[in-house]
Amino acid sequence: MTVRLRLTVLYGLLFLVSGAGLLAITYLLVAHGGTSVVMSTQSRSRLGETVTTYVGVGEPAGLTEALRGLAAEQQAAIMHRLLVQSGVALAVMVAVSVVLGWVVAGRVLRPLHAMNGRLEAALDSHRRFVANAAHELRTPLTLEHALLEEAVLDPEATVETYRAQFAELMVASEQQARLLESLLVLATSERGLDRRESVDLAGLAEKVLVRVRGERPGVVVEAELGSAWTTGDPALVERLVANLVDNATAYNVPDGWVRVVTGTEGAFSWLSVSNSGPSVPPEMVEQLLNPFQRLDRTAGDGHHGLGLSIVRAIAAAHAAELVVRARPEGGLVVGVRFSVPVV
Incomplete structure (x- = not known):
């Protein structure tokens, strides 16, 4: 039995019990309310007019047995009609309450089902x-x-x-140290930000590019760094830039290239990292943002598939927009858009 059906049955039973109790109390009050008899007499006045006189008596002592029996039969018929009509009304209202209970239970459980799905x-x-x-x-x-x-x-x-x-x-x-450090950064970024400072994406990108050019001289690194200020955790934002550039240089082709661009547009500062590289199926792009997902499943190269998942977690912690798309010629284009700090 589903939760919705259980709640509907519970609503129906509660209404049935309360309605039956109300019906029983009404029946007892009417049944023990006493017998009231109205007697009438007719007479002619001196002018020849007929005069009817009504006399109400609670329990007249002089009432004949025939009239007593008639009064008892009338009261029994009234009570029976009251019981039948009340029972029919109760049955109709129970059916209505079951339908309303089903509708209300569905509306109450709808957000709970959605929350349960997200939790699962x-x-x-x-x-x-x-x-x-x-x-x-x-x-x-x-x-x-x-x-x-x-x-x-x-x-x-x-x-x-x-x-x-x-x-x-x-x-x-x-390799273990790098993996543990990546896991720690991922957990820290998913927890949220502890502090916010003004950071320049261009300055952080330049710092990362100096290191990368020395480590990977075989990859042509192009940069077009315009001022791009935002607010956030400087260490996490630098890790975001470093992961994007490291991924772009690591997953590349011989004599490949990497292009890093920063700038400001309207109320947003943005960073874009694109690269040449192996062809990436469009349906694989979203999977690469999950932890431990690699385009090449071969292990032992020092990469654990955490780079882009850390980027996504850091971007989410900064309420930044992350856009990843595959280039038709091979490689990826990754863009991150931050909000500009209000002066």
Whole structure:
């Protein structure tokens, strides 16, 4: 039995019980209200006119048995008619109350159903997130265990082999550190902002581009940085810019390019990052914004599929508009639009 049906039955039962109680009280009051008999006598006046005289008596002592029986029959008929008509009216009103209860229950439960759907979706997303995080953390831990086991069980291990294995352990440890840092940033940005300061998207982008040009000299980085001030958490906004630029350079093609543009238009400051790269199916664009989603499912490249999900969380925390679209030639165009601070 659905919740709506249960509420409808409850409404109907409550109305039936209250209506039956009201009917019983009315019936008892009428039944014990006493017998009132009206007697009439007719006589002629001296002028020849007929005069009728009415006399009301509560329980006349001189009333004949025949009149008593007639009065009792009339009262019984009245009570029976009252009971039948009241019962019919109660049945009709119970049916009406059931219909109204069904309608009211539907309206009451509609927002609850919507809220329940959102909660189930959030719980499913949380479960997938935890499962993916556990999977991503298990991979470097398994690698570390294998490297340590190999070092312990190898009787011919030398200093050079130890150093090589330790170097691999350091790489795996760095991957874990980056993953944990990304998870922490994601959780922090989803929680909301603790502080707001004036930040310039152009300044943050320039800072990020200086680092990227030194790390990835094989990618041509173009910039058109106009003043774009907004308010927010400087560390989170810088992380947003860094994630967009890092993704654009990491998921690229040989001799590819990245273009970063900032500016102000009306009441909004905006940042746009576009790149060459592998072709992205349009239906995959929305999925790439979810945690642990990668266009290439090959693991071990140091990327965990958290970059764009962190961007979306940071944009949502700043009430910024995030637009992502796939370029027909390959790569993505990602735009983020912030509100301009009121002076």
